[in-house]
Amino acid sequence: MLAGLPGDRWVTLGTLGVIVLSWTAVTSLGLVSDLFLPGPELLWSGFLDLVQNGYRSRTLWAHAALSLERVLGGFVTGAIIGTLLGLGMGYNRKVEAFFSPFIEFLRPLPQLAYLVLLIVWLGIGETSQIVLLFLTALPVSAVAAMDGVKGTSVLRIQAAQSLGASEWQIFRWVVLPSALHEIFTGARLAIGVVYATLIAAEIIAGSTGLGWMILDAGRFLRSDYVFVGILIIGLMGLGLDRTLLTIERRVVHWAGKA
Amino acid sequence: MVTGAVQGWIRRDGWLSTAAVLAAIGTWELLSSFRFVPPDLLPGPGAVLRAFVYMLHNGYRETTLWGNILATLYRCGAGFFLACVTGIPLGLAMGYNAKIGAAFDYMVQFMRPLPPLSYLILLILWFGTGDKSKIALLYLTAFPIVTSSAMAGVRSVRTQKVQAAQSLGAGGWQTFCYVIFPSALPLIFTGARIALAVAFSTVVAAELMAATNGLGWMVFSASHFLRNDIIILGIIVLGILGILLNRLILMLDGAIVHWRGVE
Numbered sequence: 001m002l003a004g005l006p007g008d009r010w011v012t013l014g015t016l017g018v019i020v021l022s023w024t025a026v027t028s029l030g031l032v033s034d035l036f037l038p039g040p041e042l043l044w045s046g047f048l049d050l051v052q053n054g055y056r057s058r059t060l061w062a063h064a065a066l067s068l069e070r071v072l073g074g075f076v077t078g079a080i081i082g083t084l085l086g087l088g089m090g091y092n093r094k095v096e097a098f099f100s101p102f103i104e105f106l107r108p109l110p111q112l113a114y115l116v117l118l119i120v121w122l123g124i125g126e127t128s129q130i131v132l133l134f135l136t137a138l139p140v141s142a143v144a145a146m147d148g149v150k151g152t153s154v155l156r157i158q159a160a161q162s163l164g165a166s167e168w169q170i171f172r173w174v175v176l177p178s179a180l181h182e183i184f185t186g187a188r189l190a191i192g193v194v195y196a197t198l199i200a201a202e203i204i205a206g207s208t209g210l211g212w213m214i215l216d217a218g219r220f221l222r223s224d225y226v227f228v229g230i231l232i233i234g235l236m237g238l239g240l241d242r243t244l245l246t247i248e249r250r251v252v253h254w255a256g257k258a
Numbered sequence: 259m260v261t262g263a264v265q266g267w268i269r270r271d272g273w274l275s276t277a278a279v280l281a282a283i284g285t286w287e288l289l290s291s292f293r294f295v296p297p298d299l300l301p302g303p304g305a306v307l308r309a310f311v312y313m314l315h316n317g318y319r320e321t322t323l324w325g326n327i328l329a330t331l332y333r334c335g336a337g338f339f340l341a342c343v344t345g346i347p348l349g350l351a352m353g354y355n356a357k358i359g360a361a362f363d364y365m366v367q368f369m370r371p372l373p374p375l376s377y378l379i380l381l382i383l384w385f386g387t388g389d390k391s392k393i394a395l396l397y398l399t400a401f402p403i404v405t406s407s408a409m410a411g412v413r414s415v416r417t418q419k420v421q422a423a424q425s426l427g428a429g430g431w432q433t434f435c436y437v438i439f440p441s442a443l444p445l446i447f448t449g450a451r452i453a454l455a456v457a458f459s460t461v462v463a464a465e466l467m468a469a470t471n472g473l474g475w476m477v478f479s480a481s482h483f484l485r486n487d488i489i490i491l492g493i494i495v496l497g498i499l500g501i502l503l504n505r506l507i508l509m510l511d512g513a514i515v516h517w518r519g520v521e
Contacts, residue, residue: 008356008357008359008360009360011357011360011361012360012361012363012364014361015361015362016364035383036383036384093271094271094274096271097271097272097273097274097275097278098274098275098277098278099278100275101275101278101279102278102282104501105497105501106497107500108455108458108497108500108501108503108504109493109496109497109500110458110459110460110461110462110463110474110496110500111459111463112459112462112463112466112474113462113473113474113477113492113493113496114493115466116466116477116478116480116481116489117481117486117489117490117493119481120299120481120484120486120489121299192371195371195373196373196374196375197459198373199373199375199376200373200374200375200460200463203375203376203378203379203467204463204466204467211373211375211376214376214379215379218379218380218382218383221383223380223383226379226380226383227380229376230372230376230377230380233372233373233376234368234371234372234376237371237372237373238371241371
């Protein structure tokens with residue numbers, strides 16, 4: 001009675017078919033202007049055009065690579081420092097009490113609000129964008145690492161202690177491994193937020209990258225480029241998430257077997 | 259020592275948190291009053307407070323502070339509310355019925371990781387720059403999150419519970435109302451909390467891009483005049499609102515889903 005997936009693949013394919021068909025019908029019959037909704041063939045030609053000629057003196061791949069570089073720059077620094085901070089906060093409640101007001105304030109704060117301040121301080125450019133993404137990833141990773149450490153079962157720690165493990169050994173062999181799953185969950189959450197923030201930042205204050213590309217194309221009403229851009233952004237986001245998931249499965253192979 | 263740290267959440271050292279905040283404000287005051295940083299770039303706490311008082315009396319460029327707060331909350335709330343009203347029933351149906359699940363799942367899964375601002379441009383093309391495109395954006399931002407959490411909620415219901423109700427003679431509707439829905443509710447609330455937080459971030463981004471009021475617009479507009487006191491004030495107001503919105507859903511959650519974690 002409760003849904004199980006297999007056997008319903010034809011329903012999925014059916015609705016997908018209906019959507020594609022009605023999209024083709026609506027656009028080829030001219031019910032909707034190409035400006036608002038480009039048809040499939042227009043989308044394909046727009047994609048080929050972008051691949052061959054690039055956009056505004058840069059290839060499509062150069063725009064994608066720039067966006068990716070920024071995401072990784074902000075994410076890696078933010079996730080590493082956030083995780084270290086979170087481990088400290090989970091391990092020692094003085095550290096937690098000291099840093100938690102800032103983390104709790106930063107976490108729900110709309111990222112784009114402090115982008116404005118960063119631009120005034122650091123100028124429009126790579127630095128302000130990477131600092132923005134660093135500040136975006138930091139609280140997410142910190143909270144995940146802290147929760148991970150706190151979730152360590154006390155029984156295991158006591159077992160290690162009674163076997164004579166030193167504090168460092170307990171941290172390295174008990175606390176860290178059990179927190180790692182949570183840390184990776186936090187990292188996946190962080191990279192999603194970082195990616196969404198970057199696209200927003202490029203749209204609001206960028207001159208390169210995929211976000212800027214679709215904004216600029218939108219200004220010239222090239223909705224075929226906008227659609228292609230959105231699809232590429234979506235696929236790249238999916239790729240980032242899958243990459244982290246693969247790494248997680250390699251590293252935290254003991255997850256769910258506790 | 260270690261166990262103490264792990265159980266540390268039981269008692270939080272409140273005085274240390276207060277001291278940390280005071281120290282940060284103190285450093286901020288020192289930095290600006292001794293002009294280590296030009297006051298244009300980093301106005302001190304006093305200047306921000308003065309900006310706050312000034313805004314309360316005079317507003318900002320023909321808008322009041324409350325008006326901007328309300329505009330932001332209205333957009334965010336309208337999009338979020340519409341998403342809950344449509345997304346939760348759809349998600350429940352998707353979890354309950356495999357066919358409906360199969361028909362809509364991939365759409366929801368495709369939309370979920372898509373950065374909302376990327377389709378704002380299309381929405382502006384379709385609906386113009388007014389409130390309609392923003393509410394549509396927030397709706398589309400919150401919708402996949404709410405829907406997939408409702409679906410996950412239904413799918414997480416233990417089969418034994420459903421079977422127990424059925425064997426006691428409950429009909430389909432009764433099973434749904436008294437067994438499935440209550441068990442799905444904790445996850446629905448978790449999803450709503452995430453969705454509201456994401457919508458709140460997104461509304462500010464959308465207001466930076468195209469708006470004539472709202473807190474995002476206020477911050478962005480202030481940056482054109484290098485009014486960093488207003489920018490910092492806006493950031494503080496946004497931070498407080500973000501915390502309050504989160505608390506609001508947590509409170510509703512606590513009041514309604516009193517059975518959370520009690521299985």
